[in-house]
Amino acid sequence: MEEQLSLQSNRDFRALVEDGASFLSSTLASRHRRFEEFFRELLAAAERGLQAMFTQTYGRLYAQNARLFQGLFGELRRHQQGARLSLDEALGEFWARLLERMLPLLNPQYQFPPEYLECVARQGEALRPFGDVPRKLRLQVTRAFVAARVFVQGLATGRDVVAKASKLPPSGECLRAAMRMSSCPLCRGTPALKPCNAFCLNVMKGCLARPAELDPEWNRFLDALIQVAERLEGSFNVELAADSIGVKISEGIMYLQENGVQTSAKVFQGCGTPRPAPARSRRAARDETKRRFRTYPPEEKPTTAAGTNLDRLVTDVKEKLRLMRGFWVTLPHTLCSDGKVAADVTDEDKCWNGQARGRYLPDVTGDGLVNQINNPEVEVDIGRPDLLTRQHILQLRVATSRLQGAYGGRDLDFQDTYEDGSGSGGGERYSEDWPAGGGGGSSHSGSRPPDSRSSRKDRPGKGSRQNHRVGGSSSRAASWGGPALPLLLLPALALPLLGW
Template sequence: MALTLFFSPFNPEFFLELLENTERSLNEMFVRTYGKPYMQNSEVFENLFAELKRYYTGGNVNLEEMLNDFWSRLLERMFTLLNSQYVITEDYLECISKYTDQLKPFGDVPRKLKAQVTRAFIAARTFVQGLSVGREVAQRVSKVNSTPACIRALTKMLYCPFCQGMPAVKPCKNYCLNVMKGCLANQADLDPEWNLYIDAMLLVAQRLEGPFNIESVMEPIDVKISEAIMNMQENSAQVSFRVFQGCGQPKPAGMTRSTRGVSDVFSARFRPYSPEERPTTAAGTSLDRLVVDIKEKLKLSKKCWSNLPEAMCSENRVTAGNASDKDCWNGHTKGRYFPEVQKDGLTNQVNNPEVAVDITRPDTLIRQQIMALRVMTNKLKNAYNGNDIYFQDSSDEGSGSGSGSGCTEACPTEAGGAASEAPVVEADRRGPVDDSAPLRALSVALPTILALSALALHQLWR
């Protein structure tokens, strides 16, 4: 199967743009509806959106505590406005906050909104984090160094036909498969954890399409908060009476303080919200369509690591030919290639006839990426269930070297040294390899091949 070049329009900035649009919409509507009382207390809402943005961008924010604090601050401001004939001190406000759960001044809106916002933001942030980890794992494993044994095998496969005067003869497919399975043995071991990670990403994507859809939660948030304000106004007399019972009667403000018309500013209601009125990004693409697109690309990336040898030896620029062809390069001459094709993974290369693989020394960098995927999969499963876990900075994950999220250009591995230090299990190679072959030129062959295969993954995570 040839690797497909993926390009995903999914942009992590989508969620920040959504938040900014929602905040702007709320501000415009509240200024128009509530006027000066809102503008004098707008920092309560500005702080709400600032904390939501900080959470999404990786800040250590407890969403439930933050939302509880928002409603407590809103209660304090509204109680002060609705009881402007009294002197409301900081100590008195602190007393009011103790009665928030008992009073339920905003009705059931805070409880419902907290459940919706926390689940939606947990899913959105974890999904974007998952995309980042997948992209960086692909980038890191595409930069591994090749072992001397692999360089020799690639030299023999790609250059020896030229030395024997057969430049047009391409390697036999099964011969190529054995070479690539040996050179990419460690990458193939990524597959089990990679597939679990992809499955977890698809589960969270389902949540983004359904009950955890951050777009459908945030777009009507101004209407929901306005509804809560209306509930507070309608029950203001009862709320004030119960507060006075618990905290005592505050002192009158005196005749110098204007109290006229304060309650009237909360009399207006917003337009009814229509679920069909869905917001879009600047590109005109809604979250639903973006998620459908990325889900398809995630599905196509399953088993990509174990499929690399087949992809490299079939429909690509590196090799051509078929195992049944008589006129392909079999490593010695033009003819059939008879050895069996090895299975995938490091442990299955013990009898690889083309590449001497030390199966006792797994590649350190690959093991780090397996751990990074395992950690991310656990986060995704928690997000699927609506549970948040502390998001470490991505550079702290893995095994302390930024595994899965800190590597930029080159990520060396110890595999090269390991191959020369430990005993290897050799198989009959059916012919000598000229040690004077251009190994220096071939030292870039495996990274080049990996780079070609990684193009699909890089495009997927853009």
């Protein structure tokens, strides 16, 4: 009977702790799914909107080059799904390839072989064929999309930490104390007698001393999540960023149309005058490229995704996250306040004190691991580190660091050594891109990892005179404000261990 009661006490204690943490785990899991679905549908809606508007505006020309735009949205989707790739480089590659498509349309009287177009791509920064639009789009998209991705990953980290920490195996001393608290009244013939509230608190504080060590880092993690959530609906508005992709691209195309003669002259100066095209292949595409881009009227513009909108999602998640502060320290109080677990504090003389029916005399020990040295019910070795708890703390710390980086407009996977030559890392603000009082950090990126799509290699022209006119060996993505050296945050083996 004693062995059966011991096993039952073990099961009851584990179920009690998991049930106490169920609010956190279910809330974080459901909000993770909602935000993930919302961002996925938001990006899909932005792609559908661009396709519809470009088809109406440019017709056959867009249909012939649709894969270029589909490729850009494919990279954005991969980034949102967690692929370790640089948005800076993806956007730089897009603008470079767009210039390659536009230049022959603006100059149908010439031939543009691949070697010549490579020369053009390498001069992108000096040419600035799309004006300041690529830089503005890069700042807006990278900040918002990095913040969205890191926020979703943060919710998943919180969910996983709660799931694991609430299932930490209890010590033998904890199980003996839990059995004495819940099973001994049965042996005394008083099965309905509840443990005294103070007795329950001492047992639970001793049993949950290790998870309580999570609390300081847990609170910092929640604060970082809330701050990034506020960024997403404010200065790093991801809805605005997604909606503006098509508009910004169109602005860049318009700029190139209006300055096509000057841009072509700069290209010819840097790469040489191309050969004339055969008369039969000179298509009158110039008029089609001058067609203007049409944006949605306000009444047609989609304002929601996944059946909700960003304001509602952020308001809800901030409210729930604030309720989670101090959870690990207050968990013993939460469990012992349940009338099914312990007696009410007003029934001090009508509860089980561990020996008999009566008042529980020992003092309630303080919160946290260190205070358990004087716990009268559970012997806790405060000098022995718990590796699983330390792993959870490290996991929260890494997530908090990423969230703080995203809050400042930085992607810590790809940290530039400079931002637009400033060297300060402070970034820039554009009143037309961000609401007043917007984010202060700049968007950073680094070298593209092996698993991401790399740009085509620069190919020097064979025997063409542009080789003598183009200096440097930077790739096309770098010429549009591409990445520099990455910042190493943790040893390479630590990140796979923590699931990042």
